[in-house]
Amino acid sequence: MSRFVLKRAAFLIPTFLGITLVVFMAMQMIPGDPILALLQDNYTEELAQQLRVKLGLDRPVPVQYVMWLKRLVTGDWGTSILSKRPVLEEILHRLPVTLELLVLALTAALVIAVPVGVISAIRPNTFLDYSAMTLTILGISLPEFFLGALLLLVFSLNLQWLPATSFVPISENLWQNLRHMLLPALTLGLPRAALIARLVRNSMLEVTRQDYIDAARAKGLSEFLVINKHALKNALIPTVTVVGLQIGYLIGGAIIVESLFALPGIGSFGIDAILQRDYPMVQAFAIVASSGFLLSNVLVDLVYTVLDPRIRLE
Amino acid sequence: MNTEAGALLEIQDLEVVFHLEEGPLKAVDGAMLTVKTERVLGLVGESGCGKSVTAKSILRLVPQPPGEIVAGKAIFQGQDLLKIPRDRLRKEYRGKQISMIFQDPMTSLNPVFSVGDQLAEVFTTHRGMGKKEALEASAEILERVGIPSAHRRIRDYPHQFSGGMRQRVMIAMALACAPKFLIADEPTTALDVTIQAQILELMKELQREMRSAILLITHNLGVVAEMAHEVAVMYAGQIVESCPVEEFFDNPRHPYSIGLLRSFPGMVPKGERILSIPGSIPDMLNPPPGCRFHPRCQEAMPRCRRESPPDRMAGDNHHVRCWLHV
Numbered sequence: 099m100s101r102f103v104l105k106r107a108a109f110l111i112p113t114f115l116g117i118t119l120v121v122f123m124a125m126q127m128i129p130g131d132p133i134l135a136l137l138q139d140n141y142t143e144e145l146a147q148q149l150r151v152k153l154g155l156d157r158p159v160p161v162q163y164v165m166w167l168k169r170l171v172t173g174d175w176g177t178s179i180l181s182k183r184p185v186l187e188e189i190l191h192r193l194p195v196t197l198e199l200l201v202l203a204l205t206a207a208l209v210i211a212v213p214v215g216v217i218s219a220i221r222p223n224t225f226l227d228y229s230a231m232t233l234t235i236l237g238i239s240l241p242e243f244f245l246g247a248l249l250l251l252v253f254s255l256n257l258q259w260l261p262a263t264s265f266v267p268i269s270e271n272l273w274q275n276l277r278h279m280l281l282p283a284l285t286l287g288l289p290r291a292a293l294i295a296r297l298v299r300n301s302m303l304e305v306t307r308q309d310y311i312d313a314a315r316a317k318g319l320s321e322f323l324v325i326n327k328h329a330l331k332n333a334l335i336p337t338v339t340v341v342g343l344q345i346g347y348l349i350g351g352a353i354i355v356e357s358l359f360a361l362p363g364i365g366s367f368g369i370d371a372i373l374q375r376d377y378p379m380v381q382a383f384a385i386v387a388s389s390g391f392l393l394s395n396v397l398v399d400l401v402y403t404v405l406d407p408r409i410r411l412e
Numbered sequence: 413m414n415t416e417a418g419a420l421l422e423i424q425d426l427e428v429v430f431h432l433e434e435g436p437l438k439a440v441d442g443a444m445l446t447v448k449t450e451r452v453l454g455l456v457g458e459s460g461c462g463k464s465v466t467a468k469s470i471l472r473l474v475p476q477p478p479g480e481i482v483a484g485k486a487i488f489q490g491q492d493l494l495k496i497p498r499d500r501l502r503k504e505y506r507g508k509q510i511s512m513i514f515q516d517p518m519t520s521l522n523p524v525f526s527v528g529d530q531l532a533e534v535f536t537t538h539r540g541m542g543k544k545e546a547l548e549a550s551a552e553i554l555e556r557v558g559i560p561s562a563h564r565r566i567r568d569y570p571h572q573f574s575g576g577m578r579q580r581v582m583i584a585m586a587l588a589c590a591p592k593f594l595i596a597d598e599p600t601t602a603l604d605v606t607i608q609a610q611i612l613e614l615m616k617e618l619q620r621e622m623r624s625a626i627l628l629i630t631h632n633l634g635v636v637a638e639m640a641h642e643v644a645v646m647y648a649g650q651i652v653e654s655c656p657v658e659e660f661f662d663n664p665r666h667p668y669s670i671g672l673l674r675s676f677p678g679m680v681p682k683g684e685r686i687l688s689i690p691g692s693i694p695d696m697l698n699p700p701p702g703c704r705f706h707p708r709c710q711e712a713m714p715r716c717r718r719e720s721p722p723d724r725m726a727g728d729n730h731h732v733r734c735w736l737h738v
Contacts, residue, residue: 223477307475308519309514309515309516309519309520310519310520310521310522310523312468312473312512312514312520313512313514313520313521313522313582313585314522314533315471315473315502315506316471316473316506316507316511316512317506317507317511317533317534317537317585318502318503318505318506318507318508318534318537318538319502319507319533319537320502320537323533327525328522328525331524331525332522332523332524335524405524406523406524407523407524407526407569407571408523408569408571
């Protein structure tokens with residue numbers, strides 16, 4: 099098991115290098131000379147040359163990449179053009195909000211999806227099943243900006259149960275924080291819940307046809323154990339794959355949801371950075387988002403080893 | 413041979429229908445079977461004739477929907493298993509008094525739980541044992557069915573066992589509560605020939621030791637000769653002949669039974685041709701009128717095409733369903 103973890107973690111390094119390379123190349127391809135932007139009216143050929151040497155821009159591109167990578171891993175991520183503050187500081191300041199949103203959204207998705215999928219599968223082609231599956235189609239079809247607006251309209255503006263667009267940090271007041279995070283988390287989580295519920299239903303239907311389910315019933319186990327132990331654990335294996343892929347969509351969706359609910363996370367911040375051409379910020383945003391996806395997939399692989407003993411011994 | 417043994421399980425007029433999109437399919441149509449105490453009944457027939465569905469009906473394991481047991485009784489020690497509440501069936505019969513071994517040991521063990529965990533469930537469910545005690549009991553029974561270093565192996569998962577070893581695990585699981593009755597649905601079909609003999613030998617040994625009765629489903633007449641005391645032949649959802657095993661091999665009555673014996677290599681004397689039964693089993697969505705077997709029967713008479721033959725006695729303990737023997 100620990101060997102598997104180490105092996106899986108070792109694969110992270112080349113993938114991470116690939117990400118940095120793509121981000122670096124993208125930055126290289128942006129038209130315009132940064133020296134020109136820096137010097138503006140003070141531009142002289144001599145001054146420009148001095149600055150180029152000072153910033154290392156006279157060196158070959160591969161060398162520039164290595165220098166940049168070195169700064170990246172030592173924590174020097176540059177300064178934000180907009181706020182004039184260190185990029186890493188800005189990112190670390192906002193990251194917890196986004197992480198909380200992602201964790202809450204995924205939790206909401208699973209807490210809703212698994213029971214719905216299981217109940218649909220054990221009562222297939224009944225009114226309950228049809229209603230649940232119709233709702234999931236709706237859930238998959240609604241884009242976040244629409245679903246979010248709808249939830250805001252109903253629960254904040256009409257019913258006034260939950261606050262609309264403000265934020266309380268988790269360190270200040272947990273209860274208030276959760277009240278503010280509930281609608282964003284649902285907006286992000288419900289479409290995933292819909293998709294995962296359909297998947298759980300299908301895998302459960304597949305698994306409950308297997309011989310070992312008959313064997314479990316023949317042993318005299320209660321239907322509760324047969325379904326929630328013997329069938330569900332097997333059905334979760336294909337589900338986990340899709341949940342892993344969905345984390346990518348979650349990160350993308352977080353950008354929209356944070357903007358919609360005015361949450362101070364890195365998603366809404368990333369959008370601002372792109373719109374204002376704050377390149378060091380955009381760069382950092384791209385690296386953090388893709389590394390997040392990378393790490394979540396390692397986590398998914400670890401979940402596999404817990405669910406499926408056949409993987410553990412590879 | 414002791415023919416005085418009492419009936420342990422009697423299946424009467426069992427009818428099982430599968431409601432399919434193409435229409436209702438009668439998989440079992442009026443099946444009658446008697447399994448006697450401490451005896452082995454071999455249930456033979458081609459694939460798809462309803463053997464497994466009959467066996468699964470006893471423990472009500474037929475998937476519902478699409479399946480439905482529409483009529484009949486399965487009387488086990490005076491109790492109709494098809495009528496008692498599901499919860500009682502589960503707590504008192506399934507895995508406790510009646511157990512089942514499945515055809516393919518590669519698919520009948522759950523791949524994501526350890527063998528010990530799956531075995532222990534029988535003890536925690538029916539014997540009220542704690543987890544630790546149940547694991548200890550599991551190791552003991554694994555040892556009994558011939559799995560070396562059982563105490564260590566209970567932590568292993570099914571994929572770490574060979575096919576033969578997995579079937580031993582299944583047997584251990586079925587016999588954990590020393591059931592009075594064991595349903596073995598083609599227990600050796602999926603195994604290598606050399607392993608088949610070992611598994612049959614083990615089952616025979618345990619059957620004697622635990623004094624269980626067995627309903628042994630197979631299409632291998634060699635297995636029947638080896639294991640069974642009585643034989644029932646199933647064709648297209650009906651039992652067409654049933655009798656003691658010697659009678660079956662010496663004096664088969666139904667043309668289908670005769671055909672089965674002639675087409676089984678081990679039963680045909682050296683130098684003689686092996687004769688196959690022409691045709692194949694009927695489409696169960698549209699079974700032929702009259703006797704189900706008449707389209708393939710060389711002795712079919714006009715009456716066979718119109719009327720279904722009744723179940724008649726053709727000697728001591730010998731039932732046959734054929735117009736030739738009315």
